[in-house]
Amino acid sequence: MIEHVGEAIVLRTWPFHESDLVVSLFTREQGRVKGVARHALRSQRRFGGALEPMTHVRATYVERPRQELVRLDAFEILTSPISRPVDYARTAALQFVAEVIDEALPEGAAEDAVFRLALAVLDEMQVGRVWMPMTYFALWMNRLMGAMPELGHCAVCGLVLQGATVWTSATSDGVTCADDRRAGSEPLSAESVRLAQRIFRGRVKELAEEPWPRERAADLRRFAIQTLERHLGERLMTARALECFR
Numbered sequence: 001m002i003e004h005v006g007e008a009i010v011l012r013t014w015p016f017h018e019s020d021l022v023v024s025l026f027t028r029e030q031g032r033v034k035g036v037a038r039h040a041l042r043s044q045r046r047f048g049g050a051l052e053p054m055t056h057v058r059a060t061y062v063e064r065p066r067q068e069l070v071r072l073d074a075f076e077i078l079t080s081p082i083s084r085p086v087d088y089a090r091t092a093a094l095q096f097v098a099e100v101i102d103e104a105l106p107e108g109a110a111e112d113a114v115f116r117l118a119l120a121v122l123d124e125m126q127v128g129r130v131w132m133p134m135t136y137f138a139l140w141m142n143r144l145m146g147a148m149p150e151l152g153h154c155a156v157c158g159l160v161l162q163g164a165t166v167w168t169s170a171t172s173d174g175v176t177c178a179d180d181r182r183a184g185s186e187p188l189s190a191e192s193v194r195l196a197q198r199i200f201r202g203r204v205k206e207l208a209e210e211p212w213p214r215e216r217a218a219d220l221r222r223f224a225i226q227t228l229e230r231h232l233g234e235r236l237m238t239a240r241a242l243e244c245f246r
């Protein structure tokens, strides 16, 4: 048996046997790991509020020979998303981040860049921001998965699209000029393209000072989520629930 103690983010849980929970955990050291929290439903003592999605914990767990699931022994909360009052949008945004990581990452592969990204957006969401960290996360996940298309050129004719509205399609890669737009394409404003470039150059903290109502860069968020969905080959339930990009 190998014991691990390290930072992790709780992604989701589901009931298992009578009073146990299976937990999908994103660990810094080993990437995504699945484990059993024994008696977690019956006893609050060991896990308490530490099993809420997107809780940042120091996890103690044990790998066991010939067992697919690790044994989760203790979670010490480092930061909890429920330490402040939560509203619907923030809860859904937290679940969105958890769902994307859970769907996007294979088990057992460390992904430090994704881990740092998750902690950075979690910080912002914990102080009540929703739309900026969600947009930032969705765009960066596309880039880290190699799914982010180039926004500066038309994918069909190669035209330079600097400073122009570009057209995006839920079913095809890349963006196009107006002349080459595909059926069902939607516009991505020049302002949102510039914002995407800032997101890739800057840190989340630098954007946090600016007002981000839900309407701001909604087209960019829609585009980032559609690109994630196409790359993952499935609909992201939390994004749908939030209807955040309409």
Ligand SMILES: [Zn+2]
Pocket: 154, 155, 156, 157, 158, 159, 176, 177, 178, 179, 180
């Ligand atoms: Zn074109």
